[in-house]
Amino acid sequence: MWRAGRRTAQDASTLAQQIKTLSGVTLGHDLAPRGVWKSDRPSVQAERVQGNALAAVLRTTAIHEAAWRLTQLPPPGTVMVPVNQRGKRQIQVSVSHPVLHALSHTTGSHIEGLAAVTWEALVTVRETLNQAIGHELVLTPDDALFLALLQVKTDANRDIATRLAQVEKTVTRTPETVLPALVLAANWYDNAAREIDITRRNTVNHPGFVPVQPLRVPAR
Numbered sequence: 001m002w003r004a005g006r007r008t009a010q011d012a013s014t015l016a017q018q019i020k021t022l023s024g025v026t027l028g029h030d031l032a033p034r035g036v037w038k039s040d041r042p043s044v045q046a047e048r049v050q051g052n053a054l055a056a057v058l059r060t061t062a063i064h065e066a067a068w069r070l071t072q073l074p075p076p077g078t079v080m081v082p083v084n085q086r087g088k089r090q091i092q093v094s095v096s097h098p099v100l101h102a103l104s105h106t107t108g109s110h111i112e113g114l115a116a117v118t119w120e121a122l123v124t125v126r127e128t129l130n131q132a133i134g135h136e137l138v139l140t141p142d143d144a145l146f147l148a149l150l151q152v153k154t155d156a157n158r159d160i161a162t163r164l165a166q167v168e169k170t171v172t173r174t175p176e177t178v179l180p181a182l183v184l185a186a187n188w189y190d191n192a193a194r195e196i197d198i199t200r201r202n203t204v205n206h207p208g209f210v211p212v213q214p215l216r217v218p219a220r
Contacts (some may be wrong), residue, residue, distance in 0.1 A: 004120055012118075016121040016124070019128065020125065024061070025062035025132075031058055032057075036085075056140070058145055063132055064152075070160070117167075118216065123164070170201070170218055171216075171218075173188065175212050177208055190194060190216075197218050198210065202216060
């Protein structure tokens with residue numbers, strides 16, 4: 001199921017949501033370890049031992065998938081291809097991540113969408129990944145797995161920190177009336193040339209008529 005998602009076109013927001021969803025798998029009650037007691041029948045003990053091992057595999061696989069998809073996020077500042085223009089032009093983003101060097105995944109992929117991942121999305125991804133990995137670090141009794149998870153956490157945080165340094169923090173602003181993006185950019189930033197900061201991050205059908213609706217724009 002997780003790998004099937006790689007065969008479909010993804011935009012940055014979808015990939016970020018997948019990272020959060022996969023991280024959430026590790027925190028679910030269904031995959032929590034079950035106690036194995038000496039007073040239980042041998043068959044019950046064996047069932048719980050095997051169930052705990054399977055749950056651990058699912059949790060760590062979910063963490064691995066989340067970390068892998070982090071590397072698939074488009075670089076900050078990348079201008080993505082609109083959905084209605086797919087087939088006309090593609091931007092190929094080749095990425096590499098230290099955590100995944102030993103794995104057999106192909107890191108090159110075609111990523112299409114409307115915009116690169118936002119500052120807020122990156123912060124949320126960092127929080128959910130750290131929570132998921134921290135939770136698994138407490139559960140694992142295996143030293144090698146503990147160290148591997150710790151390395152994933154270190155590399156993921158380094159990756160996100162690099163992206164955050166290149167992404168502007170955004171806020172929500174609503175125009176008082178329908179105006180051209182040029183006018184809004186001049187009013188908000190004293191620079192009409194920054195109209196692309198408004199149109200690129202939002203669904204604006206025509207830059208000359210920006211609707212009266214909340215817009216995600218750079219904070220400064």
